[in-house]
Amino acid sequence: MSERVADTSGMDTVQPPPTGLRLAWYRARRSVKTPTPYLMVFGVALWLVTYSLLTEILKVPRFEKIPGPIEVITEWLSPDPAWGMSLFTEAYLINIYVSCRRILIAFGIATGIGVPLGLFMGWSKRFRDYSFPILETLRPIPILAWVPLAIIMFSGFETPILFLATLASLFVTTLNTLLGVDSIDESYFRAAGCLGSKPRHVFWHVVLPGAMPFIFTGLQISVGVAWFSLVAAEMISGDYGLGYMIMDSYMINTYVSMVMAMITLGFVGWATSAMVRAVGNRMMQWRIRALALEGR
Amino acid sequence: MPESATETPGAGITAQAPAPAAKATRGAISIRNVTKIYDPEGVNVMAVDDCSLEIAAGEVCMIVGPSGCGKTTLLNAIAGFHSITFGEIYLDGQLLCGPEKPLADQGADRVVVFQNGALFPWKTLLQNVAYGPIVQETMGKAEALEKAADMLAEAGLADMAKKFPGEVSSGMARRAEIVRALINDPKVLLLDEPYRAMDALTKSIMHEALLEMYDRTKVTMFFITHDLEEAIFLGDRVVVLTTRPAKTKKIVDVKIPRPRDYRLLGSEEFRLLVSEAKGAVHEEAIKAFEAGERELA
Numbered sequence: 001m002s003e004r005v006a007d008t009s010g011m012d013t014v015q016p017p018p019t020g021l022r023l024a025w026y027r028a029r030r031s032v033k034t035p036t037p038y039l040m041v042f043g044v045a046l047w048l049v050t051y052s053l054l055t056e057i058l059k060v061p062r063f064e065k066i067p068g069p070i071e072v073i074t075e076w077l078s079p080d081p082a083w084g085m086s087l088f089t090e091a092y093l094i095n096i097y098v099s100c101r102r103i104l105i106a107f108g109i110a111t112g113i114g115v116p117l118g119l120f121m122g123w124s125k126r127f128r129d130y131s132f133p134i135l136e137t138l139r140p141i142p143i144l145a146w147v148p149l150a151i152i153m154f155s156g157f158e159t160p161i162l163f164l165a166t167l168a169s170l171f172v173t174t175l176n177t178l179l180g181v182d183s184i185d186e187s188y189f190r191a192a193g194c195l196g197s198k199p200r201h202v203f204w205h206v207v208l209p210g211a212m213p214f215i216f217t218g219l220q221i222s223v224g225v226a227w228f229s230l231v232a233a234e235m236i237s238g239d240y241g242l243g244y245m246i247m248d249s250y251m252i253n254t255y256v257s258m259v260m261a262m263i264t265l266g267f268v269g270w271a272t273s274a275m276v277r278a279v280g281n282r283m284m285q286w287r288i289r290a291l292a293l294e295g296r
Numbered sequence: 297m298p299e300s301a302t303e304t305p306g307a308g309i310t311a312q313a314p315a316p317a318a319k320a321t322r323g324a325i326s327i328r329n330v331t332k333i334y335d336p337e338g339v340n341v342m343a344v345d346d347c348s349l350e351i352a353a354g355e356v357c358m359i360v361g362p363s364g365c366g367k368t369t370l371l372n373a374i375a376g377f378h379s380i381t382f383g384e385i386y387l388d389g390q391l392l393c394g395p396e397k398p399l400a401d402q403g404a405d406r407v408v409v410f411q412n413g414a415l416f417p418w419k420t421l422l423q424n425v426a427y428g429p430i431v432q433e434t435m436g437k438a439e440a441l442e443k444a445a446d447m448l449a450e451a452g453l454a455d456m457a458k459k460f461p462g463e464v465s466s467g468m469a470r471r472a473e474i475v476r477a478l479i480n481d482p483k484v485l486l487l488d489e490p491y492r493a494m495d496a497l498t499k500s501i502m503h504e505a506l507l508e509m510y511d512r513t514k515v516t517m518f519f520i521t522h523d524l525e526e527a528i529f530l531g532d533r534v535v536v537l538t539t540r541p542a543k544t545k546k547i548v549d550v551k552i553p554r555p556r557d558y559r560l561l562g563s564e565e566f567r568l569l570v571s572e573a574k575g576a577v578h579e580e581a582i583k584a585f586e587a588g589e590r591e592l593a
Contacts, residue, residue, distance in 0.1 A: 060421025185414070187412065187414040188414055190377055190402075194402050194406060195407065195408050195427055195476070195480065196402075196404035196428055196431055196432040196480065197431045198431065205427065209419075210418070212418070284418070285415070286419075286460040290463060
């Protein structure tokens with residue numbers, strides 16, 4: 001009953017919906033009342049316990065050589081690590097930094113080329129006729145098949161790695177952008193036409209925003225693909241980076257560092273995807289708001 | 297006088313438009329012997345066959361006919377989305393499309409209101425409405441936004457101006473779409489079943505708003521619908537088209553004075569007109585159903 005009174009008094013002074021931090025706080029408060037955060041914690045705990053049981057406690061055959069979670073976490077947090085790599089060693093942080101910088105460059109180049117390329121391919125039939133067969137032939141070539149060519153074409157460590165990561169990312173971005181333009185309802189083009197648009201207006205006001213949802217889906221996949229090919233490239237021809245750290249640790253039998261690099265990759269990859277998603281949500285308020293009204 | 301007038305059965309039917317409203321001096325459409333043949337799979341499909349129709353300046357011309365009969369084909373030809381195969385279409389005496397130029401240029405003098413709504417979902421209602429004048433450079437950006445805000449307010453959408461189309465009801469969105477068309481001061485409004493998906497209550501509100509808008513602007517309307525009551529309630533004339541290929545079958549003159557309101561719906565005169573139109577449409581609907589062909593775009 002008291003709640004009902006509180007409700008009606010709230011109705012008199014209509015408050016604007018919360019934004020920014022207040023919205024985040026409201027969502028956080030609401031989400032602790034749902035099972036979601038507890039299930040997440042339980043899921044992670046279940047996984048850690050299983051991992052620990054197999055490797056450290058029961059020492060199941062074939063698993064006993066794998067460093068367990070307790071060993072990895074202890075090493076990771078140790079200022080004086082037994083195997084040379086931890087959160088407090090420069091080498092580990094440099095590996096993360098180098099990989100992230102490579103991703104930033106490769107993903108940046110791939111997006112800078114791929115999005116405009118895809119938009120033009122979707123927009124101009126003639127441009128698509130020229131370029132689509134080449135894209136479709138190059139795209140299925142696995143990125144590992146490009147490794148020797150990349151090493152022949154580019155000198156040093158850095159450029160071949162950047163080339164491979166960019167290439168993988170570029171195909172995904174271009175294709176998704178192209179599909180994004182294809183997905184735009186014909187009536188938006190017609191509406192733009194009968195409202196007196198010139199081609200450049202159609203490009204900026206219909207093609208680009210209309211393809212945006214597909215572009216950002218593509219970018220999320222593309223950043224993942226960039227990580228995949230980056231690590232592959234670093235393992236084959238690297239001097240620094242998380243891929244190099246995995247391969248190097250394997251070679252010198254420091255398996256703890258190897259697992260540490262793997263888990264680091266997981267978190268860093270997740271973070272980059274989340275960043276791409278956040279930028280996308282920021283740029284597509286129209287979509288977020290409409291989806292929110294549908295309860296999604 | 298177009299030939300179709302002689303083909304239409306029944307007495308008292310002329311293709312001559314009723315006396316136009318006092319203010320309207322522009323937006324007369326002349327459709328002369330238009331034929332459209334589609335050729336989607338190497339088999340010619342005739343969508344419109346030698347159709348002629350004179351629409352006076354400022355007339356509300358309702359186009360009724362069975363599904364897939366070629367109504368939208370005519371609209372697309374006027375708007376410049378599709379070409380025509382034979383015939384000519386004029387707007388205020390100026391050739392839009394004809395034998396030399398089968399596809400009309402698209403332009404803001406003929407704005408379309410689409411069946412499923414085509415407000416840009418990534419622009420707010422305000423940005424949508426201001427879009428036309430900005431891209432045509434008839435107004436500066438600030439001026440266009442101001443005018444758009446005024447017009448939205450006039451249509452009762454002041455509170456919705458900053459919202460995206462996905463956030464407002466379909467009725468609101470459709471109303472904003474009509475405002476987006478009107479801000480360009482078009483000669484003709486081309487409406488392709490704009491209220492098709494709406495419930496009866498929303499529809500009646502939309503109708504009254506449209507009538508009110510028409511009384512203010514006297515813009516010529518080429519309005520496609522399936523709903524005969526809507527056609528009689530809104531229109532000056534109701535043109536019933538035959539099943540594909542489309543020709544004019546019957547023209548019902550609606551000599552009900554304006555301004556009109558919902559009370560008209562109960563009147564004897566209204567019901568007689570509806571049943572007159574219904575007879576003609578029903579015959580064609582049966583033919584279309586029996587032909588069982590898939591609708592053309």
